[in-house]
Structures are given as structure tokens and as C-alpha cells.
Amino acid sequence: MKKSSCLYLISLISLLISYYFLSLIVNNEVLLPTIRQLGNYFYQIEFNEFLKNVSHTLLKALSSYLISMILAFILAIIARYKKLYLFINPYISILKTIPTISIILIVIVWLGNELAIYLIPFLVIFPLLYETIFYQLKNVDVKLIAVTNVYRFSLKQKLKYLYFYPLLEGLMLSFKQTFGLCLKIIVMAEVLAQGEFGIGAKIQNERINIEMSGVFAWTIILIVIILVIDFVLDTVTKRVIKWKCYNEN
Amino acid sequence: MKIKLSKAYLDNVVFQDFTLEIVDHKINIVIGPSGCGKTTLLECIANISDYDGEIIPKVEKIGYVFQEDRLFPYLTILKNLLIINDDVNKVNYLLQQFNVEYLKHKYPHQISGGEKQRIALIRAFLRDNELILMDEPFKSLDYHLKYNLVEMIYKLYEKTNKTIILVTHDLDITLYLGHYIHVLSLKKPKLKATLENNFVAQALNNESILLLNELKALMV
Numbered sequence: 001m002k003k004s005s006c007l008y009l010i011s012l013i014s015l016l017i018s019y020y021f022l023s024l025i026v027n028n029e030v031l032l033p034t035i036r037q038l039g040n041y042f043y044q045i046e047f048n049e050f051l052k053n054v055s056h057t058l059l060k061a062l063s064s065y066l067i068s069m070i071l072a073f074i075l076a077i078i079a080r081y082k083k084l085y086l087f088i089n090p091y092i093s094i095l096k097t098i099p100t101i102s103i104i105l106i107v108i109v110w111l112g113n114e115l116a117i118y119l120i121p122f123l124v125i126f127p128l129l130y131e132t133i134f135y136q137l138k139n140v141d142v143k144l145i146a147v148t149n150v151y152r153f154s155l156k157q158k159l160k161y162l163y164f165y166p167l168l169e170g171l172m173l174s175f176k177q178t179f180g181l182c183l184k185i186i187v188m189a190e191v192l193a194q195g196e197f198g199i200g201a202k203i204q205n206e207r208i209n210i211e212m213s214g215v216f217a218w219t220i221i222l223i224v225i226i227l228v229i230d231f232v233l234d235t236v237t238k239r240v241i242k243w244k245c246y247n248e249n
Numbered sequence: 250m251k252i253k254l255s256k257a258y259l260d261n262v263v264f265q266d267f268t269l270e271i272v273d274h275k276i277n278i279v280i281g282p283s284g285c286g287k288t289t290l291l292e293c294i295a296n297i298s299d300y301d302g303e304i305i306p307k308v309e310k311i312g313y314v315f316q317e318d319r320l321f322p323y324l325t326i327l328k329n330l331l332i333i334n335d336d337v338n339k340v341n342y343l344l345q346q347f348n349v350e351y352l353k354h355k356y357p358h359q360i361s362g363g364e365k366q367r368i369a370l371i372r373a374f375l376r377d378n379e380l381i382l383m384d385e386p387f388k389s390l391d392y393h394l395k396y397n398l399v400e401m402i403y404k405l406y407e408k409t410n411k412t413i414i415l416v417t418h419d420l421d422i423t424l425y426l427g428h429y430i431h432v433l434s435l436k437k438p439k440l441k442a443t444l445e446n447n448f449v450a451q452a453l454n455n456e457s458i459l460l461l462n463e464l465k466a467l468m469v
Contacts, residue, residue, distance in 0.1 A: 143319050146297050150313040151333055151376070161332065165323040243323040243356045 033213040038220070041213040053218075054225065056197040061186045064121040065179060069171070072129035079134055095127040100185065104192050113193035120189040121182045128178055129171075136170040137163065169241050176233045180226045187222055250380075250412065254293055254302030256286070263289050264300075267439045269431060276406055276413045276449070278423045280468070281433030281441075287416040288316075290433075291382045294414065312373030312411075314383040318365035320357040326368055327353040334375040343371045347401055363394035367401060374405050383415040387422065399425060403450055420468070424461055425450065432467045441467050 019035065026032040033041075079085040103123050107116040140162050148158050190200020191207075199222050206214025238244075250271040256264045263286040271277050279287050292298035295311050320329045326349075330340045344350040349367055352360055360368075366386055373381050383402070387395045399422055406413060417423060423430055428449055432441040444464065448457035 143315070143317065144321065146315075147313075147319050147321075149297050150295050150311055152309075153332075157332065161321055161324070165321075169323070241323075243358070 030210060030212055033216055037213045038217055041211075041217045045217070050221075053197055053199055053202050054221070056201075057183065057186055057190065057199045057222075058225075060117055060198065061121060061179070061183045064118050064186070065125060065175075065182050068122050068126040068129050072126055072133050076130055076133035076137055079130075080137060092127045092130055095123060096131075100124055100188070104189055108189075108193055113195060116193050117186065117189045117195055117198075121185045124185050125178055125182050129174060132170050132174040133167065136167050140166065165243075169244065172233075172237045172241055176230070176237060179229060179233070183222065183226055183229075250308070251305045252290075252294065252302075254300045254304070256289055256293060256298070256300045264439060265437075266302075269440055270443070271412065271414060272429050273412045274410050275428035276402075276415060276426050278427030278430045279414060279416045279433060280418070280420075280423050280430060280464075282435055282468070283418075285433040285435050286439070287433060288384050291384050291414065291416060294380070295382055308380045310376060310378045310380070312376065312378040312381040314366075314369050314373045314381070314386045316385050316388050318357065318362075318369045320365060320368060320372075322357050325354050325356055326360070329357070329368065330372055330375060333372050339375065340371075343375065346404075347371060363390055363397065366390065366394075366398060370398065370401060370405070374409060374411070378411065381411050381413045383413065385416055385418065387417065387419065395419075395422075402426060420461060420464055423464065424448065424453075424457060430464065432464070 016035070023032045023034045029037055075088060079088050100120075104116070104120050107119050107123070110116075111119060144162060148162060153161065187198070187200040187203065190198040191204045193200075194204055195201040199218050202218045203215050206212075206218065250273060252267070252269045252271065254264055254267055255262075256267075267286075267290075269290075279290065281287055289298060291313070293300040294304060294308070295313055320326070321332075324332070327340065327344075330344075331337065334340065341350070341353075344353055347367060349364060349371075352364055352368065357365055357368075370383075370386065373383070386402075387398060390398065402413075402415075403426060405411075415426065424446065426449065427446050430444040430446055432444070433439055434441045444460065446457075446460060448454065448460065451457065453461070
């Protein structure tokens with residue numbers, strides 16, 4: 001086993017041990033359920049129910065993310081024209097600075113629960129993706145532009161070798177950083193919008209029933225999903241962006 | 250090739266009605282102090298910088314070795330060369346000729362500065378370019394790597410007989426490689442002298458030392 005994996009495992013075990021002793025000290029299952037109670041709750045979750053709620057949250061996250069990315073891409077290209085950049089910029093600044101909780105509450109009141117769950121992650125993720133794409137397009141290496149001019153690259157070659165690869169790199173790294181955030185925002189929106197399905201809806205449901213084992217269990221499920229997605233994205237990124245120097249440790 | 254041009258960056262006039270005659274199918278060295286406009290001259294010839302004047306004949310196919318390697322960081326060495334010329338056999342032949350075939354599946358960040366410069370040099374000779382421009386390709390290379398590259402340039406010149414314009418600070422390289430040496434200065438006249446060198450690819454001898462001394466005097 002690699003040294004880094006070994007340390008990861010030790011850290012995880014120490015977390016479980018700390019949780020175990022903390023739950024013994026608190027000794028109140030409503031505040032902090034024991035590991036046994038959590039285990040029982042996990043055991044009682046039906047596979048279909050699990051699949052339905054997880055897939056609902058994931059699908060909402062993916063669709064919002066995809067729409068954000070497409071729109072961010074289009075606007076980032078448009079914003080290469082200075083006048084349009086100056087026009088778009090205030091909107092992006094407002095979206096970037098407005099507190100997430102305000103966005104959630106305003107959108108829920110304006111659009112209702114169901115639509116809000118899709119729009120909220122879009123409003124949070126879109127400005128981040130817009131900036132990533134905008135700066136990747138803006139910061140194309142001028143030295144490489146000179147190379148493409150000297151060697152008379154066609155427009156297709158210029159788009160591919162000057163823009164596509166750096167953009168792919170930026171988007172892959174950005175996806176890795178922001179998709180987890182998108183999932184967390186979806187769950188928060190599900191909780192506040194009191195939807196029917198989804199991890200957030202389950203957490204809200206268990207909270208109303210004062211079933212803290214359920215709140216903890218669905219939170220742990222979310223953490224595991226984000227960690228798995230992180231791992232998969234890490235592997236995919238290393239395969240796709242082969243030219244990047246990754247730290248092997 | 251006849252060059253007549255004027256070029257200024259805002260208020261800074263680099264060339265004012267500057268004329269230079271480049272001898273075809275020879276190695277032309279452009280030498281001079283920093284800031285005299287050597288790189289600007291190459292950029293104007295390569296048409297990547299605007300200028301007033303004319304360059305006759307207009308050269309369309311140019312190979313350019315920049316001060317830095319300027320390889321695409323997200324492509325392997327092989328792919329970096331194939332986007333310039335998709336003839337795999339020619340690319341492989343040149344990689345073999347210069348003992349760098351082992352680099353072809355590596356990315357630029359995985360190879361050394363000297364290796365990158367050798368690849369950039371091969372890239373310049375890959376297409377059927379009429380003119381090869383080199384902008385201080387030896388900068389930041391150690392003595393050993395520098396002379397490897399010098400030998401490589403001379404071999405490529407012998408094989409292809411292309412017109413080469415090479416900008417450098419090095420007097421010893423100038424003497425070893427340049428059939429014609431164009432000395433630029435910071436003041437007017439911009440072109441101080443054009444010297445013919447009959448000692449290309451030779452070790453220093455009594456006569457070439459005289460030329461070296463003449464060059465040194467011009468560089469003061």
C-alpha cells in the first residue's frame with residue numbers, strides 16, 4: 001500500500017474512533033447518534049429508495065452544471081468584445097457576491113420549489129465557470145500565437161492548438177473543483193425547497209421527524225458520493241490532461 | 250534578399266530607412282549589442298511584426314527558432330513536429346539523425362532545455378521552408394549543449410542549403426557558423442559593417458583570428 005493511502009486510512013480510522021468516543025461522552029442519540037444506530041439506519045435504507053434519491057440529486061446537479069457550462073462558454077466568447085464584456089461584467093460581479101442563502105430564498109419565493117432547485121446551482125456555478133472560460137480564452141500564450149502565425153496554421157489548427165487544449169485543461173480542473181460545490185448547493189436547495197425526492201429532501205424529512213441518525217446517514221452518503229466523484233474525476237483528469245505535471249504522491 | 254524597413258515602438262525608433270542585404274543559401278549572422286533591434290528585425294522578416302518598407306522577395310515559407318523553445322506543452326514531441334509536417338517518415342528521419350528519437354513520446358515538460366531547443370531546430374527545418382530565422386537559440390544553454398546545437402545547425406545547413414539568418418551575441422559562434430556577418434549598432438548608421446567569413450566550420454587559425462579581432466573592434 002502506498003504511503004499516502006496508508007495515511008488516509010489511518011486518518012479515517014482515527015475519525016471513526018473520535019466519533020465513537022464523542023457519541024459515548026454526549027450520550028444523547030437525538031444530538032449525536034452512535035455508530036451502531038447509524039449502522040442500523042443504513043441497514044434499513046431500501047436500495048430502490050437510495051437509488052431514487054441519489055439519482056434525483058445527481059441528475060439535477062448534472063443538468064444544472066451542463067446548462068451553466070454551455071451558457072458560460074457562449075457568454076465568455078461574447079465577452080471577448082470589450083463593449084460586451086463591460087456590459088456583462090456587472091451581472092457576473094453581482095452573481096459572484098450575492099450570498100448563496102439569499103439566492104436560494106429569493107428564487108424559491110419567485111419561482112416555486114421545483115424550478116428553484118435547478119436554478120439555484122446554476123446561479124452559483126455559472127459565474128465561476130464563466131470566469132474560468134473567459135480567462136482561459138484571454139490568456140492564450142502570445143508566444144504560441146507567434147508560432148502559429150510563422151508556421152501558417154489554418155483557423156481550425158489555431159482553434160485546436162491555441163484554444164481547445166488550454167480550455168479542456170481549465171474546464172477539467174474547474175469541474176473537479178466546482179462539481180462537489182454544485183452537489184452541496186443542490187442538497188441545500190432541496191432542504192429549503194422541501195422537495196419530494198433527493199438527498200436534501202431526505203435530510204429535511206428526517207430532521208422534521210427528529211431522526212438524527214437519518215440526517216447523519218444521508219450526509220455521510222453525500223460525502224461518500226462527492227469523494228467517489230472526486231476520485232473518478234482525478235483519474236479521468238490525469239488520463240485526459242496527460243501533459244500536466246502531477247505530483248505523484 | 251533585400252531588406253529596407255522602418256520600425257518604431259511608440260516613440261522609440263528602432264529602424265529608420267534601414268537597409269540590409271541577406272545572401273541567399275548562406276548562413277547570415279546578425280550580431281550587435283542588446284537593444285539594437287536584432288529580434289525586431291527577425292520579427293519583421295517573419296511578418297509577425299508590422300513595419301514600413303519592403304522585403305524583396307517576400308518569403309512565405311519560414312522556419313523560426315525562437316529564443317525559447319515555444320513547443321506546444323500539451324502535445325508530445327512527435328505531435329509537435331507532425332503538426333508542422335505530417336510526413337511521419339521525415340520527422341522520424343530527422344529525430345534519428347540528431348539522436349533524439351527517444352524523446353518523441355515525451356511531453357515538453359519532461360525533457361531538458363537543450364533537448365527542447367534541438368526539437369525546435371528540427372521543427373524549423375521540417376517544412377520546405379525557403380528561409381530559416383534563428384533568434385539566439387543558444388541562450389541559456391551550457392557550453393557543451395551550445396556546441397551540440399552549433400554542429401546540428403551546420404549539418405542541417407549542409408543538407409538543405411537553406412538561407413539562414415541567425416541572431417547571436419557570441420563572437421566564437423559567429424566566426425564558426427557565419428558565411429556573412431552583419432554587425433548592427435545602437436547608433437546611426439544602424440548597419441556598421443558586413444564581413445565575409447571564409448573560415449566557416451573551421452578551427453581558429455591565424456587568418457581567422459584577424460577577422461575575430463576586426464569583429465571585436467566593430468563591437469566596441
